[in-house]
Amino acid sequence: MTTATASVFGVRWTKKHLLGLEELSADEILLILDQAAEFKRLAAAGETKLAALKGTVVANLFFEPSTRTRTSFSLAAKRLSADTVDFTASSSSLSKGETFYDTAQNIEAMGVDQVVVRHSTSGAPHLLSKLLKASVLNAGDGTHEHPTQGLLDIFTIREHRQKIAGLTVALVGDILHSRVARSNIWGLKKLGARVIVCGPSTLIPAHVERLGVEVSNNLDEILGQCDCINLLRIQFERQRSAFFPSIREYAHFFGMNGDRIRRAKSDVLILAPGPINRGVEITPEVADGSHSVILDQVTNGLVIRMACLHLLHNRRQEESP
């Protein structure tokens, strides 16, 4: 295992922002994973409060509702001794007509070092990164990327399998609207996995194969090949937009149930970014069963976010005199 100032193959973290996994190299991804592993080891040894970010401010800017990711980032920052401010759309002036730009400038004026941003518009963190001196961490932008979710999924797989290269990972469900899918695809491909995206043809975007993934519309056909299956959340409002006829029909073809688990590889890992719809993309017996690593994902999310905050902070330290 590496130390707190981790580097693999002499790789140093040089990025000011974490906007997506698309822009990271395999080595940079491994650097984050190793740093997270180090934090996990420290926590297991009882070192739950570290001084790394003492005296800095991390702002959580959530323009879209989120409980899990916001809590996870907030706790990660606190574990590293940063001060945190939470800013959610409902409590903000956004509803009063303030522009995104004004909001950003106001946050900046409070002397924030790192901004964690969640927004319903793809690219909003990219816009923010151009406007702010602070580092920007993308906590999910529209249907584009959710890099820390991708990282924690990959971390969880690596933790169980000690590797990523050569594994076959299926992403099942709504690929079209999924930022989790895009981040997983970039990260997994860079680390050498085989990735299959599987879902109804209305929810698989054209051209996705150009990202190096295989496409399937038949879960039962690919089931036996998968080392890991990541079940993306189905949003009920999609049904109203005629992407599929009914929740029941979706569950019939793409839901992970006990029968499918028995036909899958005996050591298959079941992931889900959550919050899960029990009985839709996953049945309770699978969610709570022995193949499920869903709660590991939540635990690992914390150390992944600590690692990201830490690496971006170190980069800022090197920059300032």
Place this chain on the structure above:
Amino acid sequence: MSTTLIRGGRIVDPSQNIDRVGNLFLRNDRIEGIDTGAAVADHVIDAAGMIVCPGLIDLHVSLREPGDEKDETIESGTAAALAGGMTSVACMPDTSPVVDNRAAAEFVQLQCARAGHCNVFPLGAVTKNHDGQELAEIGQLVEGGAVAFTDAKNPVANAEIMRRALEYTRMFGRPIFNHPLVPELAAKGIMHEGYYSMQLGLRGIPAGAEVIMVARDIALAEMTGGHIHLMTLSTAGAVEQIRRAKAKGLRVTSEVTPHHLALTDASLSNYETNFKVDPPLRSKEHIDALIEGLRDGTIDVISSDHQPFAEEKKQNELDSAPAGVVGLETLLPICIKTLIETGHLTWSKLIAKLTVNPATILGIQKGTLKSGHDADVTIIDPTTSWRIDPAKFKSKGRNTPFAGWEVKGRAHTVIVTGRVRHRV
């Protein structure tokens, strides 16, 4: 009495098939003739090395007044038009209030006269409040000076309304301009649906949304005998449909903008709102088809689709920023870069799409250097290099996708009804 001699320029007037070096004579507010005129003129403009052509006409411009004067006024918009080489613009009715009545059309012309820059021809709304429900008072609008009818960026979605509009305007000899896009297929879309929309996670607008509406409008033009003008084409499928309609002799015309020729959907990769336009920037194969459409005459006109927005509106996340870019002051150099320097069009073909063709569609006595016509003349310096700097725009809108581009060529001198209104 005042006479002007524009001496020694390359005179390009597609309306008369003229492309040769010569002298152009103006008398008062009229064209006197080419190589025939007073031996001694009051004013002499040396045009050696320049292109002398009919004043450029832009038939697709939003001037925002009345209602959105923060974005643009008729004064600032027409000043921008002059700087871009235009002597006439046709302005969209999507103001607030909408130009769906005679008084509004007359107000636009009054403000234009007060500004004293270039000619403005108002376009009237097809439907009341341009919301696609009931026909506007089209006849009264014609009497108030409206030269064509459009609901601007609102496609006339109801086929029955479009049918009646085409039939009704036929009686006045005026065209309908439609924004060809099926609203349900384009709803909430940000960009072209393709590889980049998938990768960037931005909602796509499929090419088919345009092709379907173009096909419908062509069928309605055939059914009614009306004149449909399809605005700002962006797809290969639309070009193909219009090519076939023209071969059948239908009254169908079309236009394209410089930004749809110069930029692809890959430009959105930086999530900059100045690349969000309606219709969206498409991929290379669509651009190639648009250029072929310009070459073979399927596309008649190049327009700016000038859409000025105050900075605070564009400085927003992509979902809430409005679609559109300014274009009056960059149309000419971007056309030179994408069409002349690449050899796709001759100067004569390009100028036809900026003069006689839009004049014919609008039914106005402009776009020609024939003697006796209004002395609207643009003198183009085709070679001088310059850098596009939005801070120097006359337009209030700085929302250009071309900031920082090194370009060649610009309007050197612009004459409107015999008077020099703009000079570099």
